[in-house]
Amino acid sequence: MYYTTFFVGTAGSGKSTLANIYSKWLGEQNIDVVTVNLDPGARYIPYTPDVDIREYVVLEDVMDAFNLGPNGGLVACVDMMVNFIEEIxxxxxxxxxxxxxxxxxxxxxxxxxxxxxxxxxxxxxxxxSAVCFLMDPFLTRTPQGFVSIMLLGASIQYRFFLPQLTVLSKSDMLTGREIQKIIGWALDPQTLIEAIENETQGMKREMSLGICDALAKIHMFDVPIPVSSTKLEGLDNLQAALERIYTGGELAT
Ligand SMILES: Nc1nc2c(ncn2[C@@H]2O[C@H](COP(=O)(O)OP(=O)(O)OP(=O)(O)O)[C@@H](O)[C@H]2O)c(=O)[nH]1
Ligand SMILES: [Mg+2]
Structure with missing residues (x-):
């Protein structure tokens, strides 16, 4: 019996760093934790994964074998992953x-x-299982960026249909005010709508408001959990939110 957390997010959003820091955080509480790397193209990972897709599929080998560039190689690697899923x-x-x-x-x-x-x-x-969707802090701080990343989060939810929570990654790169503003937008989308109305116009405005409306209708304005892996902030809130998903509130040790 185990609980699985998938760290998902745009390139460089902090997935590997958070997986590492959060595994240490759990380890310090004597919780048995296993880390799994599913990135066949990863050159450097800030920890040694317990289970590693690169032992089964190696990007360079696939590129050489099929005469592919890095992108085509990665696509092929990810498609090949399913062949080794039982072993993993x-x-x-x-x-x-x-x-x-x-x-x-x-x-x-x-x-x-x-x-x-x-x-x-x-x-x-x-x-x-749960998906931990990491939002990049830079994109998130403008109303339009926030809407687009929420839309991406909804798309991930729609693909996986797993319980999902949203992490405002690298929160140390935002000011306290910015964090409160972003949380406020998710808590009360009306404030987001006002920000869009003030800051955008024309087609951009119409489209942003339409997307906001759709996201609100499908309850996709998940309130993000600010987490900083470098400052070790927000890990307790992340753990509490995950435990709520896993056990309905009780600690799963
Ligand atoms: N300031 C700050 N930097 C961070 C934090 N987490 C990660 N980083 C930095 O962000 C960069 C990307 O972090 P990664 O953990 O490699 O991100 P990733 O999402 O795994 O990246 P890819 O797998 O390449 O998509 C690195 O330089 C990290 O040191 C954080 O909480 N705060
Ligand atoms: Mg990574």
Whole structure:
């Protein structure tokens, strides 16, 4: 029995760093945790994953074998991942941890928008699974950027249909005011609508308001959890939100 968390987000949003820091955070509480790297193209990962897709699929080998460039190679690697999913699952099972943290490929679209993504999440899912969607702080601080990243979050939700929470990643790069503003937009989308009305016009404005309306209708304005992996802030809130998903509130140790 284990709980699986998939860290998903745009390139460079902080997935690997958070997977590493959060695994240490859980480890310090004597929670058994396993880290899984699913990025076949990762050159450097800030931790040594317990289970690593690169032991099965290596980007350079695939590029050489099929005469592909880096992007085509990555697509092929991600598609090939499903062939090894049983072995990866067995490795995870054998480690016998209660928490499994899965670091997903840098190019979000490769994981989320290929057929293999949902196959991988359903195969590696434990007793309960969750997607941790990381929002990039720079994109998030303007109303239009916030709307577009919320739309991306909705798209991820629509692909995986797993419980999902939104992390405002690298929160140390935002001021307290900016964080409060972003949280305010999610809590009360009317404030977001006002910001859009003030800051955009024409087609941009129409489209932003239309998307806001659609997101509100499908309840996709998830309130983001600010987390800083470098300052070790917000990890307690992240853990509490994940535990609520996994156990309905009780700590899963
Ligand atoms: N200031 C700050 N920088 C961070 C934080 N988390 C990650 N970074 C930095 O952001 C950069 C990208 O972090 P990664 O963890 O590699 O991001 P990623 O999403 O795994 O990147 P890809 O797998 O390449 O898509 C690195 O330089 C990290 O040091 C954070 O909480 N605060
Ligand atoms: Mg990474």
């Amino acid at each position: 699952k067995k490795e995870i099972d054998d480690l016998g941890a209660t928490h499994v943290l899965v670091d997903t490929p840098g190019q979000l679209e490769l994981f989320a928008f290929r057929e293999s993504g949902p196959i991988v999440t359903s195969s590696l899912g434990g007793t309960q």
